[in-house]
Amino acid sequence: MIIAQITDTHIKGAGEIAYGKVDTLDFLKRNVLHVNKLIPRVDAVIVTGDMTDEGTPEEFAAVRAELDCLSMPYFVVPGNHDHRTNLLAAFADKDYLSGCEDFVQYAIEDFPFRLVAVDTLVSMQPYGELTAEKLDWLDQCLADKPDTPTLVFQHHHPFRSGIQFMDDQNLRNADEEIALLSRHRQVKHIACGHVHRASETVMSGIGVSIAPNGAHSITLDMSGSENISFMMEPPAIRLFLLDDDRGTVVSHLSYVGDYDGPHPFFDESGALMD
Numbered sequence: 001m002i003i004a005q006i007t008d009t010h011i012k013g014a015g016e017i018a019y020g021k022v023d024t025l026d027f028l029k030r031n032v033l034h035v036n037k038l039i040p041r042v043d044a045v046i047v048t049g050d051m052t053d054e055g056t057p058e059e060f061a062a063v064r065a066e067l068d069c070l071s072m073p074y075f076v077v078p079g080n081h082d083h084r085t086n087l088l089a090a091f092a093d094k095d096y097l098s099g100c101e102d103f104v105q106y107a108i109e110d111f112p113f114r115l116v117a118v119d120t121l122v123s124m125q126p127y128g129e130l131t132a133e134k135l136d137w138l139d140q141c142l143a144d145k146p147d148t149p150t151l152v153f154q155h156h157h158p159f160r161s162g163i164q165f166m167d168d169q170n171l172r173n174a175d176e177e178i179a180l181l182s183r184h185r186q187v188k189h190i191a192c193g194h195v196h197r198a199s200e201t202v203m204s205g206i207g208v209s210i211a212p213n214g215a216h217s218i219t220l221d222m223s224g225s226e227n228i229s230f231m232m233e234p235p236a237i238r239l240f241l242l243d244d245d246r247g248t249v250v251s252h253l254s255y256v257g258d259y260d261g262p263h264p265f266f267d268e269s270g271a272l273m274d
Contacts, residue, residue, distance in 0.1 A: 002042050003045070010051075010052070045070055046075050047067065048079070049120075056086065064091065075153075139180055142187065149242070158192070159203060178203045179204070188247060234255045238252070
């Protein structure tokens, strides 16, 4: 099973350019085309928040129009730039959101790996937090299927990436989430967004990753500076290869765009090329 992750698209209204530099709508179009062309075919896409820049209905309509061009199912969760009510209105016809009201949490049971969405949004705040109600829901959800390997996806990261500005707005009660998840041994990985830069770690035996950005990247500055800036590095998405027989998760980065290659290592006779 192969899952693609798209995150932090930051679509603005009326096709506006973000930060005077980034055509985020065009980048999203490229991301969608890239995913659709991947071989083998991707089974599903998770979209881990900050789909919009200001959370408006107009922005969500633009996001929805592009995501609907994906040739496989996709599943969304909110980020801090998104408006929860407007998200639910924009995707109101999606059955997996039918039980969501106060928060956007659900489980997808259609695949060998279970996909569990977690809503870390705190309205009007850049940081994330899981309320007692959200944690109780997550605990019960995982208890319902203890033998099915599970991937959890959410917006805010539960660890310190080393980029101070982004870590100041990570998941505030990460210790509570990790303690809960570690009690459910079927949880194999947590896929996050928010930081606009790929990074990975392990917490209590659970793999945790942040996806790269398909448009602009946060500058890799681990000096402890509170300043924030972005780079126009090659856009990329994360891919997960999920093996339910072994219960393993392997991730790759897939760069969006046209690059030279592929080139053979061996000639027609089987000899290594000079």
